[in-house]
Amino acid sequence: MTPVRQSCPHCHSRLSIDLAGIQLKNPVMVASGTFGYGQEFAHLMDLNRLGAIITKGISLEPMEGNPPPRIVETPGGMINSIGLQNVGLHAFIRDKVPFLSQFNTPIITSIFGGATKEFQELAKRLDDVPEIAGLEVNISCPNVAKGGVLFGVDPEMAHLVVRKIKQSTLKPVIAKLTPNVTDISSIARAVEEAGADAISLINTLRAMAIDSQSRRPLLSTITGGLSGPAIKPVALRFVWEVVNAVSIPVIGIGGIMTPRDALEFIIAGARAVQVGTANFVNPRACIEIIDGIEAYLVEKGFAHISEVVGSLRIS
């Protein structure tokens, strides 16, 4: 017999959803690496409003990240090459989780490893942290030499790492995919078969910028990952393809700046969205997007956000 789920105060809202077993009061989350560990934004917005917080990617040991310059602005976007600088698992649990757990917002931890064993160890140790609602597995970072994206571009590797992680934790596992592949559907199906509870995409698109005056690359690592409004149409196409390839929930990411952008992903079939670069430009972007989605539902006469998911009209 299924136990009756304790009702949460937001469950009756138009926006509340169940995402792979995680109860969200709305489908708008902050994307990993764009929101730090929450502290940086707490002065400027109410973190309780967010659907979920995906924390900056965590590895077993602290990582130094790439040398500067790490970012460059491009038309309608920015290219970054941060290189997963992070405090490491131990400091994350000790210093960052207590702050985040004050809020009535699920914490989803982005994890990153150079080898399957590291991913497993991260999953195992985070499984012991009750404040963490779920894991997002980053098999898609374009900016680190070791591992990372290697898992995300090969269906067998993607399958292997997700399966190993699922064996190491009971928490919901979201696989975050890279768009830098030829056939996204095969990767999506591989992680679904491996037991992923949801898929989020897209991570950044590999990109490059050059200063013609000095003839030098504008990033220390020469190439980086493009984000921002410039990638939204590409991201939307990827989400559409994956929605049609799998039956697990898909989380749309890529250049979402406004409520309208978020709705496009939801109409394409995303159950939820993540807002990334917009947080840098407007720290209150997520709040405006949440309010805008709600206003849209009211205006269009939808009783619940689920009515909009995958409602693309093709005739």
Add this chain to the structure above:
Amino acid sequence: MNPSRTADNKGGGPSLVKGIILENANVAPSYYKMKVHTLIPYGDIHPGQFVMVKVSEGFSPLLRRPFSIHSLWKQSDKNGTDIEILYKIVGEGTNLMARWREGRELDILGPLGRGFSLSAVGGNPVLVGGGIGVAGLFALGQKLRDLGLTISVLIGGKTKEHVLCIENFHALGAEVHAATEDGSLGFHGMVTDMLKFFFRNRPNPSAIFACGPLEMMRVIADITETQSIPCQVSLESRMACGLGACLGCVIPTRGNIFRKPLGATRHENGTSFQRVCKEGPVFNAQEVNWERI
């Protein structure tokens, strides 16, 4: 003066507010001074802190632009804070800003970052500015004047058109020296060369505060390290959020080799990279890893 208050150079949390442009004046070829009234008051502002200004209505250009708070020309009151930004046209964003007129509404995030640490400053501090770097030093000059200190200011620029704020610093009662690369005003040469001359007559400044091109600050860091003079530099970096989240603006520091003069939390991130927007923009010169920058 409460010493713990002066030691706190970080201020409270930033605010995201609307502001109204009171004035946006062309003060020299390609340099503008903008007075802004924020519609809710900023918390305490410390010299060296900065603001992030949204330069487009939409998302092109995408990112906010960082500017030092140039001057606190009026006390904050319950209706808001009046701040001044001195900027140079360097690209698309500042080009747009130069066209802004009085009365325009502004989306401005601040005050951000860690400003100059004034807790141990006494005697005769020296301010060294290069080009637009002088922008952030004027607020510091105002504060040092308020603390009753006599300051000397060395300002460098390519030509006399690039030497800013001489009169403003004079008005603070400062001793001001200009240097130009073409000799069109004051000392003929780099401001760092002028600094070496300056030290011959005034060998023991209590502290150096510098802001300008990277090469200028690198030389000043070297001189002050050799002579054991406390030196703080205000650094620039490409920045996306200004809040410490994107980790895009980091600079290499010397990590744990040196003691942590501004508090034990500075290396909490387990890396020798420090965020210009959060741990900075002001750093102790000897904390910066100039070889790696």
